[in-house]
Amino acid sequence: MSFTIRAIVIYSHTGAQRIVPFRSHGLNIITGKSKTGKSAIIDIVDYCLGRGSFNVAEGAIRKRVAWFGLHIAKGSDEVFIARNNPGPGASTGSKVYFRRGNVDVYPTLETISKNTTESSLKEFVTRFTGIAENEHRPLTGTRRPLEANISHALWLCFQKQNTIASQDQLFHRMNEQFLPQDLKDTFPYFLGAVDESHFLLMGELDELQRRLKLLEATESKQLQTIEVSRSRVTRVLNEGKKVGLVGQDYQAVDDTVFRYLATVAEFQMDEAELISDFGETIQRLRGEQTTLQNRLGDLNQDIRAARSFLSDQTDFSREVTEQRARLKSIELFRSEVASPHQCPFCESELQAPIPKVDEVNQSLREVSEQLEGVYRDSPHIQRHITELEATILRESDDLRLVQRQLQKSVMEDAAANARQDQMLARGKFLGRLAELLESVSPQADDDGIASQIAEVRELIAGIKSRINNDETESRLETILSFISEKMTEYSKNLDLEHSGSSLRLDLKKLTVVANTVDGPIPLTRMGSGENWVGYHVLSHLALHWWLRMKERPVPAFLIFDQPTQAYYPPDSTEGGLDQIEKDADRTAVQALFKLMATACAEILADFQLIVLDHAHLKDEWFESAIVAEWRGDEALVPYDWPEKTA
Numbered sequence: 139m140s141f142t143i144r145a146i147v148i149y150s151h152t153g154a155q156r157i158v159p160f161r162s163h164g165l166n167i168i169t170g171k172s173k174t175g176k177s178a179i180i181d182i183v184d185y186c187l188g189r190g191s192f193n194v195a196e197g198a199i200r201k202r203v204a205w206f207g208l209h210i211a212k213g214s215d216e217v218f219i220a221r222n223n224p225g226p227g228a229s230t231g232s233k234v235y236f237r238r239g240n241v242d243v244y245p246t247l248e249t250i251s252k253n254t255t256e257s258s259l260k261e262f263v264t265r266f267t268g269i270a271e272n273e274h275r276p277l278t279g280t281r282r283p284l285e286a287n288i289s290h291a292l293w294l295c296f297q298k299q300n301t302i303a304s305q306d307q308l309f310h311r312m313n314e315q316f317l318p319q320d321l322k323d324t325f326p327y328f329l330g331a332v333d334e335s336h337f338l339l340m341g342e343l344d345e346l347q348r349r350l351k352l353l354e355a356t357e358s359k360q361l362q363t364i365e366v367s368r369s370r371v372t373r374v375l376n377e378g379k380k381v382g383l384v385g386q387d388y389q390a391v392d393d394t395v396f397r398y399l400a401t402v403a404e405f406q407m408d409e410a411e412l413i414s415d416f417g418e419t420i421q422r423l424r425g426e427q428t429t430l431q432n433r434l435g436d437l438n439q440d441i442r443a444a445r446s447f448l449s450d451q452t453d454f455s456r457e458v459t460e461q462r463a464r465l466k467s468i469e470l471f472r473s474e475v476a477s478p479h480q481c482p483f484c485e486s487e488l489q490a491p492i493p494k495v496d497e498v499n500q501s502l503r504e505v506s507e508q509l510e511g512v513y514r515d516s517p518h519i520q521r522h523i524t525e526l527e528a529t530i531l532r533e534s535d536d537l538r539l540v541q542r543q544l545q546k547s548v549m550e551d552a553a554a555n556a557r558q559d560q561m562l563a564r565g566k567f568l569g570r571l572a573e574l575l576e577s578v579s580p581q582a583d584d585d586g587i588a589s590q591i592a593e594v595r596e597l598i599a600g601i602k603s604r605i606n607n608d609e610t611e612s613r614l615e616t617i618l619s620f621i622s623e624k625m626t627e628y629s630k631n632l633d634l635e636h637s638g639s640s641l642r643l644d645l646k647k648l649t650v651v652a653n654t655v656d657g658p659i660p661l662t663r664m665g666s667g668e669n670w671v672g673y674h675v676l677s678h679l680a681l682h683w684w685l686r687m688k689e690r691p692v693p694a695f696l697i698f699d700q701p702t703q704a705y706y707p708p709d710s711t712e713g714g715l716d717q718i719e720k721d722a723d724r725t726a727v728q729a730l731f732k733l734m735a736t737a738c739a740e741i742l743a744d745f746q747l748i749v750l751d752h753a754h755l756k757d758e759w760f761e762s763a764i765v766a767e768w769r770g771d772e773a774l775v776p777y778d779w780p781e782k783t784a
Contacts, residue, residue, distance in 0.1 A: 139212055140267050140694045142746040144241075146182060147207035147220075150779040153247040158766055158774070162211065163694075165738045165763040166748045171711050175199060175774025176750040180296050180697055182206050186219045188260030188288055192230050200226045202779040205250055209241055210266075216241045217266065219259065220250050225782065234259050264288040268691035286324040291692045293321055294328065294681060299700040302674045303667050308649050318648055325645050330688050331614035336605065343601045350594045357587045371395055374571055378402060381564045403571050405564070420551060423544040430537040434530060441526040444519055617684065618643055624680035625650070631733045633726060634672040635664055643677060650677050667704035668726060675701055675730065679737040679747075686743040695746040698734075702727050702753045712769070713754035727753060735759055 146158040158179075160166045170176055181193045186208035194200060200223065207220040220235040233252040236259060237245070254262075264287040296310040311317050326332050375395075378384030383402050622642040629637045636652035636659060644651045650661045650673045661673055678696055685692045705723040706713070715724045731753070738747050754760075754767070768774065 139689055139744065140692060141210045141212040141215075141217075142694045142744060143183065143748070144209040144211050144216070145244075146179065147209065147244050148182075148203050148775065149205040149207065149220075149247045149250070150202060150776075151204045151782045152780060154776075154779065155244060155247075156774065156776060157244070160746065160748060160765055163738075163744045163746055165735050166746060166765045167760070167763045168748070168750050168766045168768070169713055169752065169754045169764060170766070170768030170772070171713070171752065174768035174772070176768065177299055177699055178774060179748070179750055180298055180699055183208060183697070184292060184296065186221055187263050187292060188256065189292075190230055190256065192224050192228070196226055198775050198777075200224075201781040202775050204247060204782070205235075207244065207250075209244070212266065214240075215266075218244065219263075220245075230256075232256075236262070260288060267291055267693055268689075270691070286327050288693075290320060290324040291328060293317070294678070294685070295693050295696055297674055297678060297696075297698045297701075299703065302698060302701055303671050303703055304674075305662050305664065305670045308661065308674065308677065312648060321648065322645060326610065326614050328690055328692050329614065329617050329684065330690055331610055331617055336610070339601055339605050343598065343605065346594055346598050346601065350591065350598065353587060353591045353594060357591060371399070374399065374567075377567050377570070381560060381567050383564060383567065399571060400575060403568060403575060405568065417551070420544065420547045423540055423547060426540045427537065427544055430533055430540060434533050434537060437526055437530045437533060441523060441530065444523045444526060614645075618645065621680050621684050624683050625676055628676035628680055628733060628737065629672075631736070632672045632676065632729055633722070635666070635669045641673075641677075643681070671701050671704055672730065675734065679734065682745060683737065683741050686741045686745045689743065694744050695748060697748040697750065699750045700752065701730060701749065702751055706752050710752060713752045715753075715755060728755065728757070731755060731760060735763065 142162050143160050144162065145160060148156045150156075158168070168176055168179065175198075178194045178199055185192050185194075186206055203223045205220050205222050207218060210217050210219070216239060218235075218237045218241045222231040222233040224231040234254050234256055235245075235250045235252065236254045267288055269286060269288065269291065293310045298310065301307050301310055301312075307313055309321060312321070375384055375388065378399075379386055379388075383405055388398070619642075622640070625641040625643065626638070629639070629641055636654060640653040642651050642653065644660070647660065652659045652664070661670065664670065664673070675698065678698075682692075682694075682696050684690075686694060705718050705727050707717065707719075710717045715727065718724045718727065731749075734747055734749065738745060754764075766772075771777065
């Protein structure tokens with residue numbers, strides 16, 4: 139059992155009330171001309187039942203109404219809800235008034251104040267409707283879980299003017315993003331293809347799947363850690379081989395590698411090797427080498443000079459000796475020659491005068507002295523050269539010794555540096571090894587992750603077998619077949635295209651389909667507003683027939699706004715059939731309302747059909763169903779209500 143609407147109550151800014159009462163079951167008609175507030179009824183009801191936005195069109199209602207009230211009841215359980223008018227241009231109000239209990243007298247404007255929140259109101263109305271805790275979880279996992287609430291249920295209860303005559307939108311708010319999919323997801327629950335136990339199982343399934351994801355994530359992390367560990371171990375082993383602390387043939391085949399590396403980590407380095415330094419020795423030896431090389435250079439220069447001097451003396455001695463031999467011939471001369479122009483041998487006359495014998499003898503004496511000086515100096519120069527040669531030999535030996543010592547020291551220094559580099563590399567390796575051993579250890583399954591995963595997967599499989607989605611689909615198809623049969627039955631009362639054909643409600647595409655010999659024809663391919671309105675009416679009546687028969691948690695009311703719009707001319711005022719030109723159209727209007735009255739009588743459970751329309755038929759059954767008529771000076775909002783002052 140769900141609730142119906144007892145009354146709509148609106149308040150002026152001065153506190154005046156306008157009450158629109160409804161019968162708790164059967165046909166309720168509000169008839170009137172255009173612009174009297176009929177179409178605002180759906181938006182007011184939707185707003186008072188928890189919708190976040192206020193969608194009444196700009197105009198007198200937004201200007202002259204202070205609060206909107208809604209009286210609903212489920213048997214003797216009554217609730218009064220009121221929300222403030224957000225005013226012109228505003229999207230929603232922030233004040234919500236709520237009272238549960240018998241409503242004999244509606245509260246005054248002075249007594250209405252905020253006592254709850256919009257979210258709390260929505261939660262209450264959801265539970266008041268009979269919607270138990272539920273949650274639809276798409277099997278694909280590509281959409282968020284969706285819990286059916288009063289908003290989803292109301293999509294089955296409203297047919298606004300622009301929707302009821304649409305060939306594309308069968309249900310309320312289908313043109314809004316994401317809502318069609320939400321409707322598809324919640325339909326199985328509202329129709330009764332699944333029950334609360336299903337959602338309990340789905341809740342358990344969701345919790346187990348959440349737990350499974352966590353366990354799998356933990357396992358994956360462990361596996362990643364193991365893989366990283368193996369990679370790090372491999373790198374450390376290769377580094378250890380390079381520095382000579384790990385055997386070249388060692389291979390890590392199992393977790394014993396950690397024990398092996400722990401042993402390697404105990405290696406003690408020889409710090410003494412790290413302080414070996416041949417720099418001073420090499421510097422000293424290079425200094426000695428330079429000194430010896432410089433000295434040898436000087437000695438070689440000296441010996442070259444001495445040898446050059448000795449060579450010059452030898453040449454001089456040879457020349458002097460030759461000259462002396464020539465001068466020796468002077469002894470053959472006579473002691474005195476009569477004239478310098480007379481030859482000393484034959485005494486003949488000479489053209490050029492010859493030197494005197496005394497002069498020649500003087501020259502001979504000088505040459506002889508020079509020659510004796512050369513003979514005296516030559517042995518000294520030779521000894522000096524010999525001494526220089528000996529010195530060069532000694533210095534060369536010293537230089538070769540220093541060079542050997544230098545070469546040895548350089549080699550020893552290089553070896554020491556290599557050892558030092560190795561020890562430094564070993565030190566770095568041992569540091570990284572210690573870090574590795576602290577952060578990485580063999581991954582034992584101490585917490586039993588694998589066994590936990592297996593256990594949870596087994597539980598999930600058990601719940602899935604109990605849920606049995608194939609069975610749910612089968613139940614849904616059976617339910618839809620009953621609704622489709624009722625739609626086909628209702629269609630026979632209307633002169634529509636494909637009336638009497640096998641009709642069905644297609645929940646995948648959210649439309650009505652007529653199965654014909656020429657194939658399935660959806661509503662989108664049916665022509666004329668008369669057909670569109672007719673199929674909207676009969677499909678929603680058939681749907682509520684099922685909902686009430688099975689006492690599903692959907693409000694027990696259905697509101698149609700202007701179902702006869704396809705028949706009346708725009709300038710019609712009174713709504714009588716005489717304002718419709720065609721006899722066929724007058725017949726169609728009567729048939730449409732007759733079908734609504736017949737369906738209300740057929741649905742034995744509390745069911746309330748509210749029709750907001752221009753039409754006013756003179757049939758007794760129609761007149762008896764009228765709860766309000768807004769023509770002349772009558773409208774939803776009295777014309778004398780003042781607008782809100784600043």
